Amino acid sequence: MPAAPTAETAGLAPYDAVLLSSFGGPNGPDDVLPFLRNVTAGKNIPDDRLAEVAEHYHHFGGRSPINEQNLALRAALQDELRRRGLDVPVVWGNRNWEPYTSDALAEALSGGARRVVALVTSAYSSYSGCRQYRENLWTSLDDVATRAGAPAGEHPLVVDKVRSYFNHPGFVQANVDAVVEAYEGVDPGTAWPRLVFVTHSIPDTMEEASVVAGASYREQHLDVARTVAADASRRLGRPVEWDLAYCSRSGPPSQPWLEPDVNDHLAALSAAGTTSVVLAPIGFVSDHMEVAFDLDTEALATARELGMSAVRADSVGVREPFVRGLVDLLLERAAIARADDAGLPRPEQATAGDLPPFRSVCAPGCCRMRAGVDSGRPAACSTDPWS
Numbered sequence: 001m002p003a004a005p006t007a008e009t010a011g012l013a014p015y016d017a018v019l020l021s022s023f024g025g026p027n028g029p030d031d032v033l034p035f036l037r038n039v040t041a042g043k044n045i046p047d048d049r050l051a052e053v054a055e056h057y058h059h060f061g062g063r064s065p066i067n068e069q070n071l072a073l074r075a076a077l078q079d080e081l082r083r084r085g086l087d088v089p090v091v092w093g094n095r096n097w098e099p100y101t102s103d104a105l106a107e108a109l110s111g112g113a114r115r116v117v118a119l120v121t122s123a124y125s126s127y128s129g130c131r132q133y134r135e136n137l138w139t140s141l142d143d144v145a146t147r148a149g150a151p152a153g154e155h156p157l158v159v160d161k162v163r164s165y166f167n168h169p170g171f172v173q174a175n176v177d178a179v180v181e182a183y184e185g186v187d188p189g190t191a192w193p194r195l196v197f198v199t200h201s202i203p204d205t206m207e208e209a210s211v212v213a214g215a216s217y218r219e220q221h222l223d224v225a226r227t228v229a230a231d232a233s234r235r236l237g238r239p240v241e242w243d244l245a246y247c248s249r250s251g252p253p254s255q256p257w258l259e260p261d262v263n264d265h266l267a268a269l270s271a272a273g274t275t276s277v278v279l280a281p282i283g284f285v286s287d288h289m290e291v292a293f294d295l296d297t298e299a300l301a302t303a304r305e306l307g308m309s310a311v312r313a314d315s316v317g318v319r320e321p322f323v324r325g326l327v328d329l330l331l332e333r334a335a336i337a338r339a340d341d342a343g344l345p346r347p348e349q350a351t352a353g354d355l356p357p358f359r360s361v362c363a364p365g366c367c368r369m370r371a372g373v374d375s376g377r378p379a380a381c382s383t384d385p386w387s
């Protein structure tokens with residue numbers, strides 16, 4: 001009898017392609033409005049907020065850095081896979097702009113793939129970071145079926161997704177490295193900085209619906225923040241005091257979103273005597289527009305007006321521990337798929353912090369936009385009845 005495949009010999013089987021699944025962003029001024037319409041379709045975003053966000057993009061020539069960053073991440077993933085002898089294609093597709101998810105899946109299909117493992121460029125679990133991507137995967141699979149001349153529901157590919165990886169050691173390690181480097185880059189003579197972690201705000205209703213494994217979107221961030229601050233303090237040999245703040249709120253003013261806003265928080269810290277901060281964007285995996293505008297343009301200007309010293313830590317980008325961690329997660333997902341297919345126990349899953357590993361196959365109703373309200377939109381990568 002041949003020996004059962006081990007994690008090393010089985011590689012990424014049963015997967016024959018990797019999908020890097022991201023948000024998307026405009027490549028030039030003409031893309032800005034149609035991109036924003038895609039993002040906000042069916043959402044309650046006021047026109048003046050949209051005009052303001054369009055200005056953020058035009059301030060950078062109508063081009064978001066996110067697409068180049070995803071191309072760099074795809075290349076880094078492909079290199080790390082090859083380095084480990086894993087010869088599978090990595091295709092890249094977005095929810096809101098070209099190349100779309102359906103283009104990437106069609107590319108994988110025409111390359112011979114039948115079972116794809118998806119990696120989402122969002123580390124945390126919430127409607128925005130999980131289910132909305134899975135809904136997009138479902139409609140993209142419908143689209144690929146239709147293009148192949150089949151009924152929409154007859155998907156020619158199966159897509160599985162890597163778990164939310166905010167508490168994977170690779171993501172956490174890359175954030176610790178970035179924070180330590182930021183502290184080391186602070187001008188000598190400046191007061192010891194307070195560490196302000198920053199993430200994307202979401203509506204309170206989305207936060208309430210985001211609870212997975214006992215932890216909401218906010219609590220997932222607090223878990224990462226605690227671990228990163230503790231490890232960074234150890235490396236720096238000096239305690240670091242920290243907070244969690246939010247950026248990029250939209251929606252009507254009457255709708256509550258997670259607070260404090262990073263600008264308000266800097267003002268409150270300044271009033272309480274803080275003169276120096278490091279801003280660590282743990283909510284984002286690359287320095288895309290939310291970082292380039294909301295932090296580097298707006299929050300750093302706020303700090304200047306307050307007379308505070310402020311340094312921004314890098315997001316994880318293509319840092320080595322992060323990329324290595326993503327490939328570990330792909331291998332983990334493949335080992336889970338093999339165990340599930342064979343009816344065998346699943347392998348151990350590495351974590352950092354106090355929370356358990358999040359689910360590799362989402363439970364019905366997880367990460368809705370609002371608790372108890374079913375959108376009626378099917379989502380891939382779950383045990384929901386349609387999949």
Ligand SMILES: CC1=C(CCC(=O)O)c2cc3nc(cc4[nH]c(cc5[nH]c(cc1n2)c(C)c5CCC(=O)O)c(CCC(=O)O)c4C)C(CCC(=O)O)=C3C
Pocket residue numbers: 023024025026036039040043045049050053064065066121122123126128129200201202203248249250251283284288289290
């Ligand atoms: C949690 C979260 C992440 C992190 C997880 C992840 O990375 O997915 C994220 C990422 C991003 N958000 C981005 C851009 C935008 N987000 C918007 C609107 C919204 N974001 C929300 C949440 C999040 N967003 C929410 C609840 C809304 C309200 C409308 C809705 O419920 O969807 C709008 C509309 C205008 C506005 O109101 O700001 C834009 C233009 C870009 C691209 C940046 C670039 O181009 O470089 C990226 C990576």
Ligand SMILES: [Fe+2]
Pocket residue numbers: 200248
């Ligand atoms: Fe957003």
